[in-house]
Amino acid sequence: MELAQIRMFKTVAEVGSIARAAEKLFCVPSNITARIKALEAELGVALFLREGRGLRISPAGQTFLVYAEKILALTVEAKRALDPAAEPSGPLRIGAIESSATGRLPRLLAKFHKRYPQVALELTTGTWSQLLDDTVNHRLDGAIVAVDVERAQLKRTPMYREELLLIASTSFGPVRDIADLQDKTLFMWPPGCPYRAALEHWLLRRGQALPIVSLASYGAIVGCVSAGAGVALVPRGVFEQYAKGAGCEGYEFAELMAIENLFYWHENAGVHPAREAFVGMLREEFAEARLRQ
Numbered sequence: 001m002e003l004a005q006i007r008m009f010k011t012v013a014e015v016g017s018i019a020r021a022a023e024k025l026f027c028v029p030s031n032i033t034a035r036i037k038a039l040e041a042e043l044g045v046a047l048f049l050r051e052g053r054g055l056r057i058s059p060a061g062q063t064f065l066v067y068a069e070k071i072l073a074l075t076v077e078a079k080r081a082l083d084p085a086a087e088p089s090g091p092l093r094i095g096a097i098e099s100s101a102t103g104r105l106p107r108l109l110a111k112f113h114k115r116y117p118q119v120a121l122e123l124t125t126g127t128w129s130q131l132l133d134d135t136v137n138h139r140l141d142g143a144i145v146a147v148d149v150e151r152a153q154l155k156r157t158p159m160y161r162e163e164l165l166l167i168a169s170t171s172f173g174p175v176r177d178i179a180d181l182q183d184k185t186l187f188m189w190p191p192g193c194p195y196r197a198a199l200e201h202w203l204l205r206r207g208q209a210l211p212i213v214s215l216a217s218y219g220a221i222v223g224c225v226s227a228g229a230g231v232a233l234v235p236r237g238v239f240e241q242y243a244k245g246a247g248c249e250g251y252e253f254a255e256l257m258a259i260e261n262l263f264y265w266h267e268n269a270g271v272h273p274a275r276e277a278f279v280g281m282l283r284e285e286f287a288e289a290r291l292r293q
Contacts (some may be wrong), residue, residue, distance in 0.1 A: 003075060005039045006068045008032045009047060013057050013065050066137060073138035077270045088274040089118035095131035095143035096123060098218055099162070099195070100261060103237025105144075108285045112278060119274045127192060135264055141275045142265040144282075146194045146235075154264045157279070160286040161258040163236040164198060165250035167243050169228045175251045178206045185230030187221045190214040194259055199233040202255055222246050235259075 011021040012032065022029040040047050047061035057065065076090070096105060101123060112121065124134070128145035135143045136153050144159060168175055175181065188196040191214070203210060213230070215221050219242075221232045226246040234243060239250045263279055265272075 001039065001042055002035075003072070005035045006071055008035050009039060009061075010065065010068045010072060012036065012048070012055060013061065013068075016055060018055065070138050077272070080271050080273065086273060087118060088116045088277040090120065090274060092119050092121045092272075092274040092278060093140045094121065094123050094278065095134055095140040096125060097128055097131070097145050098125050099146070099235040099238050100144045101125045102218055103235055103239075103241045104160070104261075106241070108281060111285075112281055115281070116274065116277055119277070121274075121278075128194070129192070132264060135266055138266060138269075141269065141272060142263055142278070144261055144263050146259050146261050148260055148262055151264070153267055155267050156262045156264045159261050159263050159282050161260050163252070163258045164195060164233055164256045165236055165239050165252060166231060166233055166256075167222070167225050167239060167248045167250050168231040169226055170247050170249050171228055172231070172249070174249075175231070178203070178208055178253075181208070181210060181231060184210065186210050186212045187215055187224050187230050187232040188212050189221075190216055195233060195235060198256060198259060202253070205255070222248065 008021065008025065011024055012018060015021050015024065018029045018032050022032055025032070036047065043060075043064065045060040045064075046058050047064060048055040049058050080086075080090075105123070109121065109123065112119070124131070124140065126134070128143075128147050131140065131143035131145055132149075132151055132154065134140040136151070146162065148156070148158075166175060173180075186199070188199060190196070196212075199212075213224075215224070218234065218238050221234065222238070222243045223246070224230060225232050225243070225248055233256070236250075239248070244250065263282065265275060269275070
């Protein structure tokens, strides 16, 4: 089993075609076909199912893909470990929940690119559980999520605390108490979102049962609130980024506690100058934000 074979297998799995994989890897299709057949013979399983002119990864291939990603990630780590003092460069795959990606990271990403132009940063958004799974399986170099959980193979460090604001259209009138929300619709992310959980706990403590419409997009949530269709609970970063400019007012309630956002990375990831530079800039950015407050 050779690294070139594993890299070819992973590329074919990603693009679903020998021809497209050959273009991406700058080699001839026959070479990839021969190397994958040799790999299948060595493993004793079919990694792909042939369907006409296309390929579909097999169940055995899905299992092997998990290990292939780990093997290739380890080779990248090994190269970095030999030169830990090198200037940050190469790929950096960061995951973030949407509230962080849209409300907190845009300014930081611009600064990071300017300071470290040799780093090819890729930002992925998703649910917190999906992002942690991707970090465990080496598909991400790190992730920012709003939950503090023990997860095998992952380390974590606090980044910042996100205050929560109830937002309503400026035409809605002031919201001084939860009683002002009677007969109003709430727009929130689907169940599983830690900010939604904070809202549900608040309503439960106050004995309120209000309808919640699930929307998996802060853009859609802010748009509905701006149109006067209801209210929502959002992180302060989202409010400051674009809800405030969309004709929405933000209201603080002492019972709605700030939620810690943490950065997770794989415990066996080893030396990764680009990731460490990114975490350092995160700390720098949020330390400055606290001083501005």
